[in-house]
Amino acid sequence: xxxxxxxxxxxxxxxxxxxxxxxxxxxxxxxxxxxxxxxxxxxxxxxxxxxxxxxxxxxxxxxxxxxxxxxxxxxxxxxxxxxxxxxxxxxxxxxxxxxxxxxxxxxxxxxxxx
Amino acid sequence: xxxxxxxxxxxxxxxxxxxxxxxxxxxxxxxxxxxxxxxxxxxxxxxxxxxxxxxxxxxxxxxxxxxxxxxxxxxxxxxxxxxxxxxxxxxxxxxxxxxxxxxxxxxxxxxxxx
Numbered sequence: 449x450x451x452x453x454x455x456x457x458x459x460x461x462x463x464x465x466x467x468x469x470x471x472x473x474x475x476x477x478x479x480x481x482x483x484x485x486x487x488x489x490x491x492x493x494x495x496x497x498x499x500x501x502x503x504x505x506x507x508x509x510x511x512x513x514x515x516x517x518x519x520x521x522x523x524x525x526x527x528x529x530x531x532x533x534x535x536x537x538x539x540x541x542x543x544x545x546x547x548x549x550x551x552x553x554x555x556x557x558x559x560x561x562x
Numbered sequence: 563x564x565x566x567x568x569x570x571x572x573x574x575x576x577x578x579x580x581x582x583x584x585x586x587x588x589x590x591x592x593x594x595x596x597x598x599x600x601x602x603x604x605x606x607x608x609x610x611x612x613x614x615x616x617x618x619x620x621x622x623x624x625x626x627x628x629x630x631x632x633x634x635x636x637x638x639x640x641x642x643x644x645x646x647x648x649x650x651x652x653x654x655x656x657x658x659x660x661x662x663x664x665x666x667x668x669x670x671x672x673x674x675x676x
Binding site for chain 1: 606607667
């Protein structure tokens, strides 16, 4: 069964550094998403991406964050100048279409900011 | 804006017991979608079921069943004859109103004891 893959599984970064989280969505899916889950808390929507541009973003997704689809398969989340509170599990998801179709999640990248 | 309430933070039952996880949602949208996801101890998010606001039919899939009631804005999840492998955090979520992102509840940690 096709799946969303995320790399790395765990990323440790010094505060203030830039980090890039990578995702390969399911190949025939058109919509891509990033979510984060701070330890022990609920999953929070960050951003959705369609047709090479941001479709929707939450208030969490400020200027520190950016997303990109650099080629036909990868979808990346960049966090500039990381802060301690950016420590979380980051999930990538994809869906065939938007608004109502199931979003299939990757296994997540655990980001630890020191 | 959507809101999802999962009032049960943690439930512990003995294997083979039936257990129901509650989910209450709030939305002003007439068209919306409801989802359940499972997060086992390994951390990934596994899609379980999707319902749209026009389909109030209950659904059964093996030991899992879902009861959607618009009158009470609830979308409850029942596991019959629970098994240790069912131990996980279960998240109820919703999307609607033209929004791409899912709004998650805080999750219910289900512990099935042998």
